[in-house]
Amino acid sequence: MHTSETSVRRGHWKERTMDLSRKTVFITGIGSGIGEATARVFAGYGANVTGFDLNGESAQRVAAELLDAGHNAVCTQGDVRNEVSVAQAFDDAVGRFGQVDFAINNAGIEGALCSFPQTQTEDFDEVISVNLRGVFLCMKHQLAHMETSSSGVIVNIASIMGLIGSPQIVQYAAAKHGVVGMTKSAAAEYAAQGIRINAVCPGAVKTPLVQNVLDTTPEVLAPLIDNIPARRMAEPSEVGELCAWLCSDKAAYMNGAALPLDGAYVAV
Ligand code: NAD
Secondary structure (H helix, E strand, O other): OOHHHHHHHHOOOOOOOOOOOOOEEEEEOOOOHHHHHHHHHHHHOOOEEEEEEOOHHHHHHHHHHHHHOOOOEEEEEOOOOOHHHHHHHHHHHHHHHOOOOEEEEOOOOOOOOOOOOOOOHHHHHHHHHHHHHHHHHHHHHHHHHHHHHOOEEEEEEOOHHHOOOOOOOHHHHHHHHHHHHHHHHHHHHHHHHOEEEEEEEEOOEOOHHHHHHHHHOHHHHHHHHHOOOOOOOEOHHHHHHHHHHHHOHHHOOOOOOEEEEOOOOOOO
């Protein structure tokens, strides 16, 4: 007998489906890389897609392509460093779709990767402002909205640099460890209210961000890429698929986790 049938008879198991239609996802940094691919994955599962990017043109291009493909999408210009911009974009999304069910806090920058003493304080502040404070601002407004319906799922895009350290990447690792800490803390605070918050921690993903690091400071990233046990980088859509699963009812008991998606890099 199939395991699930056994469980059904014992009354422990109920089928959960991966249907995101009639749901709305809000994605930051939607105009490129992981954000763009995640928008396409959610649209493919039937969700309304909304979000913003610092680069308004690329956000609008993504929306136009999704609309052309028959999906429902509205993307605008916005800046995660600016609380007014974050609040406005989120309020607009709620006004447009009635409710935002899922939020993917993805916007991020890599900063200049160099030795600890060479790290410019201004660059440290900028990376923290986008990658950590930006996620905080987004979560603040998303949680206030989700509280009103006692439902919702947030996925923060951290990094394996939120789980481990590496040379010459201090501000990025500090910000991503902070994102993992905020994720766990918020999950503990909101679990009883039916709101789930998890972090995805990708290794190297084929996006413009990684290409930029390879072009400017290959000595930082090349050893990491050479040592991926899976012997390849991730596709951006593979991050999107994990986000979609985390948002679905299939992951109803998944909360407060920081999941590596790294071809076994941190397992070694
Ligand atoms: P990307 O550069 O392709 O896309 C990032 C997007 O964020 C861009 O469209 C950019 O305009 C936008 N953005 C930057 N600053 C912003 C701001 N202040 N407000 C709003 N939008 C802003 O990069 P990506 O590789 O897709 O990275 C997405 C996320 O994934 C980042 O948080 C990054 O740290 C994380 N990540 C990436 C990798 C990787 O290997 N690519 C690995 C681990 C984690």
